[in-house]
Amino acid sequence: MLKNKDPIKGWRKKNKSPSLSEVFSTVYVPKKKGIWRKFFAFTGPGLLIAVGYMDPGNWATDIAGGSKFGYMLLSVIFISNIFAIILQHLSLKLGIVCERDLAQACRDHYPPFISFILWILCEIAIASCDLAEIIGSVLALKLLFGIPITWGVLITTIDVLLILFFQYKGFRYIESVVAVLIFTILICFSFEIISSKPEILPILKGIIPNPEIIKNSHSFYISIGILGATVMPHNLYLHSSIIQTRNYQRTIEGKKMAIKYATIDSTLSLSLAFFINAAILIISAATFHKYGHTEVADILDAHKLLSPILGSSLSGVFFALALLASGQNSTLTGTLSGQIVMEGFLHIRLKPWVRRLITRLIAIVPAMIASIIYGEKGTAELLIISQIILSIQLSFAIIPLVNFTGDYNKMGLFVNGPFLKILSWFITIIIVLLNLVLLYNTFQ
Template identity: 50%
Template sequence: MDGTLNGPAGGPPAGVNSLPEVYRSVRVPDGAGWFRRLMAFVGPGYLVAVGYMDPGNWATSLAGGSAFGYTLLAVALTSSLMAILLQALCARIGIATGRDLAQLCRERFPPVVAYPLWFLAEIAICATDLAELIGTAIALELLFGIPLIYGVMLTALDAFLILWLQHKGVRWLEALIFGLIMLILGCFVVTIALADPVWGDVLRGYIPSSSIVTNQTQLYIAMGIIGATVMPHNLYLHTALVQSRDVGASTEKKREAVRYATVDSTVALTLALLINSAILILAAATFHTSGNTEVAEIGDAWRLMAPLLGSGLAATLFAIALLCCGLNATVTATLAGQVVMEGFLRFRLPPFLRRLLTRLVAIIPAVIVTWMYGASGTAQLLVLSQVILSLQLPFAVIPLMMFAGDRSRLGALAAPRWQVVLGWAIAVLIVALNVKLLVDLAIGD
């Protein structure tokens, strides 16, 4: 694998570093106070959190909010809590082992297991990229009037943005992502204020309802929300990103790094929960309460927003936030693609070429569907892409849990027993919901 750095003392052998362009490139100041040391670790969590608020989340949250009001807020909360634990475990194994999840799978599983896991991870990344390009194209149409099919093809140009950002360094990348997240959050604060939801109903929406499981349509959208929130490629990506910090080789240094990395990802994912909740609350307060219960298309939501809320500002901020989400998620999908390909195959492509390859695979179905069915087809494709991600999720979560609880390899840095138990419970829940969804679809319920 070309372009790698030599592993420093306490790191992996030379030639196998994860994301070698940024590997241990951020210095952690020795002897500094806790706040300065914490700030050295802030960043990877926000790159990961981007995947939890991509355009795929918009499609599922709009569909769920318009159809069922605030009911599916419980799913958004539950899936975010699941994500916080799983990403904390990712940070732990990345720091403790000096390997990312893809590398660990390649090293510890036989090829008959490792290569199918690689293939499924690539499918998940392509499904993610599909949602990003459709969402970005829709935002370009809403803001600038660019026809949807041309917008889909224009999204291939974001490969140049990725190349430029990676050359600037990981801290510049993290700063840009954080700034865009704050802009997205600001857009939704204003939009929610204009929508003026009933906050008592909002709070009750966070209490789980049995209809989420018994109603097949609710379950389908709920699985889309889970797939859009706990994304398989983020598990691979986070284990690599935490290795951008030069944490030292001692167990105590690594334990501190795990603690700070967990704070970083937890705060970032809490912001992602607020944004995801805002999309669903906006859909419930604006569309469900007005009787528009079938708003699943982002374009329809944008067109209805101004007359229903009496302000064109809400629609404009909505489109700006969507564009920022699409650009943000593009960055993480590219990085995740590098991690997966290099870790599983030990084969490295230049980031620019890797980005074009992934985007080409995603563009083909998007162009075909846009040409044949227009905006309605892209809306269905968005929700379907998120359900595909949910079906792929166990194939990343189960290996993660196998490694996180392996005390023979992680020693004192192995995950606490309560985290292992909860992590396996999450894996079992995801598998059970996937089986239920497949059975419902098979029998046509």
């Protein structure tokens, strides 16, 4: 009797409407074709999620970590990526099994007041992420075309039109654009790594966790920033929604198949994100740290030093081009996340351009103030702070996700097994404790 219980009945409220209803179940999934055709049908959401793990906020923390501590913080990127793979698996499983995104799940489980608080926290995280995207795009425009930072901040509002164009074309178009931008970043950093000629043994040693990371307050601070930049809280909301764009059979067998291929897609995409994140830190360690430039934490400073050290003007061009692709990529996924969160928590539907404009205007204010008063250094500091805010908010997204996917009344036969349940709560506790330590150190 219990085994046949409908997981939908485990929710306090019924699901009123599908997530992202305009693209819900619109991507065709072949029912009787081969493995590769099915896998191709599920590729795309993982790349959209991977974007959040290689946005400009990651650049600031990775550059700072590499220049100051060499390869030591590679282990932090590696562990953060493992955390991300597990948490994204839980997120896509929630969306497939319960046909709710994480925001809808919170609304349908928690009292209205709690849901409202979670919505506010999530909006702060999205605004922080958007702030990083603005700064990244602005710095890239300055490096490529010499556009002043203040003007660059205003120019970034134009990407609203870009978002609208691709959103109306169809969801596969968005995924294709993201894929092109990701592989642009990949090509750029492949060139940078070959040019920097890093040492293999120190890299392998850096993947092994070092106790000095926790003992040194500066390395610990940067590590928390890396964690916040890698395991993006709003990505958990995003993945649970966009996986529902696939037109798989809404049966037990169909959901098992969807979880299988979506997890493969997510894991491969996040492995690609790990390579790019690691590449940024490795390049920083192999160029700046190796030659004594241990205080480089600014993207503009990194760009100035990169070409002279590597002896190639193309290094600076590829660096700036990858930064611009990173900022625009994150803009696409940030828009979707904002739409999902607002519709899911509040059941309020806004036109995409209105939603995008609100988020961008919220983020533009601090970026403009920092650029006018403090100039380039102010934007660099904002970049680091934005990632710390993301890390602090992360706990409020992870705890509901782990709780829901571990609840048999909500997940039925798809509930987390004992090992996954213990592992996911272990990851949650680590993240919560690290953030408490971060807050303590910050106030101290």
